[in-house]
Amino acid sequence: MNVTQLSLFLENKPGRLQSALKVLSEKNINIRTLTIAEVTDFGIVRMIVTRSDEAARALKENHFTCSVTEVLAIEIDDVPGALSRALETFNKHHLNIEYMYAFTEKIDDKAVMIFRFDDIETAKKALIDEGYHIVKKTEIIGE
Amino acid sequence: MFNKESETLQHSKLKEMQYERMKWSLRHAYENVPFYKKSFDDTGFHPDQFRSLDDMQRVPFLMKQDMRANYPFGLFAVPMEKVVRLHSSSGTTGNATVVGYTKNDLDVWGEVIARTIACAGGGPKDIIQVAYGYGLFTGGLGVHYGVEKIGATVVPVSGGNTERQLMLIKDFGTTMLACTPSYAINMTDYVEKNKPDFDFRKTKLRSGIFGAEPWTEQMRREIESRMGIDAYDIYGLSEVIGPGVSCECSEKSGLHVFEDHFYVEVIDPETGEILPEGEMGEIVYTSLTKEACPVIRYRSRDITRLYHDGCKCGRSFIKMEKVTGRSDDMLIIRGVNVFPSQIEAVLMENENTEPHYQIIIDRTGALDDIEIMVEVNERIFSDEIKVLNQLSNRIRQRIQSVLGISAKITLVEPRTIARSEGKAVRVIDKRKLK
Numbered sequence: 001m002n003v004t005q006l007s008l009f010l011e012n013k014p015g016r017l018q019s020a021l022k023v024l025s026e027k028n029i030n031i032r033t034l035t036i037a038e039v040t041d042f043g044i045v046r047m048i049v050t051r052s053d054e055a056a057r058a059l060k061e062n063h064f065t066c067s068v069t070e071v072l073a074i075e076i077d078d079v080p081g082a083l084s085r086a087l088e089t090f091n092k093h094h095l096n097i098e099y100m101y102a103f104t105e106k107i108d109d110k111a112v113m114i115f116r117f118d119d120i121e122t123a124k125k126a127l128i129d130e131g132y133h134i135v136k137k138t139e140i141i142g143e
Numbered sequence: 144m145f146n147k148e149s150e151t152l153q154h155s156k157l158k159e160m161q162y163e164r165m166k167w168s169l170r171h172a173y174e175n176v177p178f179y180k181k182s183f184d185d186t187g188f189h190p191d192q193f194r195s196l197d198d199m200q201r202v203p204f205l206m207k208q209d210m211r212a213n214y215p216f217g218l219f220a221v222p223m224e225k226v227v228r229l230h231s232s233s234g235t236t237g238n239a240t241v242v243g244y245t246k247n248d249l250d251v252w253g254e255v256i257a258r259t260i261a262c263a264g265g266g267p268k269d270i271i272q273v274a275y276g277y278g279l280f281t282g283g284l285g286v287h288y289g290v291e292k293i294g295a296t297v298v299p300v301s302g303g304n305t306e307r308q309l310m311l312i313k314d315f316g317t318t319m320l321a322c323t324p325s326y327a328i329n330m331t332d333y334v335e336k337n338k339p340d341f342d343f344r345k346t347k348l349r350s351g352i353f354g355a356e357p358w359t360e361q362m363r364r365e366i367e368s369r370m371g372i373d374a375y376d377i378y379g380l381s382e383v384i385g386p387g388v389s390c391e392c393s394e395k396s397g398l399h400v401f402e403d404h405f406y407v408e409v410i411d412p413e414t415g416e417i418l419p420e421g422e423m424g425e426i427v428y429t430s431l432t433k434e435a436c437p438v439i440r441y442r443s444r445d446i447t448r449l450y451h452d453g454c455k456c457g458r459s460f461i462k463m464e465k466v467t468g469r470s471d472d473m474l475i476i477r478g479v480n481v482f483p484s485q486i487e488a489v490l491m492e493n494e495n496t497e498p499h500y501q502i503i504i505d506r507t508g509a510l511d512d513i514e515i516m517v518e519v520n521e522r523i524f525s526d527e528i529k530v531l532n533q534l535s536n537r538i539r540q541r542i543q544s545v546l547g548i549s550a551k552i553t554l555v556e557p558r559t560i561a562r563s564e565g566k567a568v569r570v571i572d573k574r575k576l577k
């Protein structure tokens with residue numbers, strides 16, 4: 001049920017992101033979503049891709065530093081206040097979010113947000129109990 | 144302890160002994176070696192003026208190039224009929240340096256190696272496999288006679304032929320291994336690759352004395368866990384005697400120097416001034432009992448510090464920190480002496496790993512700027528910005544407290560630091576280019 005996210009270390013230098021993406025395209029790996037968190041000198045690229053193991057391997061072979069992280073994809077109603085309510089729920093259950101970002105596509109007309117919790121299993125259980133729908137990995141990567 | 148009386152000598156008694164022996168050694172060098180006579184005379188120092196150990200500051204240094212310039216026997220202080228052994232260090236640059244030993248010198252050498260073995264917990268019951276090279280290099284034969292002196296059994300296999308080394312460890316029941324730390328790691332790699340059924344833990348091997356090259360705490364942990372033994376650092380220089388100048392005891396924190404035979408000082412490599420106990424600098428050796436080849440204030444270029452810590456093992460001799468750097472690498476940043484090895488030590492203590500790094504020094508206006516680039520490998524990478532920021536903050540704070548300078552820490556991608564022949568270029572000093 002967890003979604004596998006690829007995190008990649010990149011320096012803030014021209015052309016670096018492009019050369020990482022080239023490695024993936026050569027392996028015919030499709031990027032379902034991509035977001036960059038950056039500070040002055042470096043950034044962390046977070047991606048959800050098809051065939052994540054193979055993608056990680058290819059990046060490492062090309063001397064990129066990357067890691068694989070489990071995240072949760074959660075359906076959020078596409079109406080005002082829905083995200084805020086979701087965050088309230090996390091708060092109530094003392095679930096710590098390390099970071100979050102939006103998935104690029106809607107699924108079944110609903111928005112999908114990706115969350116990285118510090119304790120993914122506790123978070124999952126609490127959210128299911130609260131009636132949230134956790135999107136399966138297969139739905140996200142389309143396989 | 145092999146020689147309890149000497150190794151636990153009271154500090155004041157030791158200083159008295161060192162003073163008496165130093166007087167002899169200075170005179171011996173001055174009267175019998177033209178090089179020393181000239182060098183003492185040139186600086187206006189005469190052995191008669193030596194009234195206390197505080198006068199050491201006045202005695203001129205002996206440099207590595209002086210030894211090369213006097214190749215082969217120019218620094219010998221006894222006639223050749225008294226010299227019973229020669230050794231030579233190959234040296235990667237320029238001429239070799241040659242050292243000679245009288246019968247008495249060999250006795251002293253055997254004694255300090257016997258102490259070394261005892262320091263590492265060895266004794267007459269041990270079977271010691273000497274896998275240092277035998278020959279002109281001081282490692283093999285040096286350790287060999289010390290093993291005999293302590294009454295243990297020596298297996299003089301010399302270096303190389305890993306298959307046979309392993310066979311002997313097993314068949315002879317070797318209890319202690321003597322070789323370079325990198326060869327020990329080599330042996331474990333060989334076992335992992337070629338002999339999956341060989342288990343060091345099922346042999347009688349329980350300790351090792353490793354030296355002849357600088358090595359890190361990480362290498363110690365690796366050897367200890369892969370061989371299931373205690374690994375001790377032994378240290379020496381052929382110019383001073385060979386292995387047996389100092390060694391680690393059961394505490395594995397610093398190496399006791401055999402101060403009744405070798406007088407040690409730490410100096411500022413830039414000014415030559417003697418530094419107070421505890422400060423980091425270049426270690427300088429003077430032999431106190433050596434007959435054939437006395438060395439007077441020999442500048443080793445090795446960087447360390449000296450200290451007393453009331454060691455639990457009971458030895459009163461001063462300790463030197465594991466040598467990890469050379470004074471040739473010293474940088475002066477905003478007036479502070481900095482050794483790349485200190486920065487490396489900070490990186491390692493933080494992350495328990497040896498990341499590739501590079502130190503870049505530049506000057507903006509009158510101020511030196513120091514930047515440390517650290518390659519982010521998988522062990523220190525995190526998918527959270529926060530964690531990576533904490534990492535660079537931690538490194539910056541430790542550098543500030545250890546070196547007293549503030550550095551900019553930049554995290555970079557793997558392979559961004561230039562390598563030369565596979566080794567990362569550690570320092571780029573842009574000040575020199577301006």
Ligand SMILES: [Zn+2]
Pocket residue numbers: 392393394399454455456457458
């Ligand atoms: Zn001790």
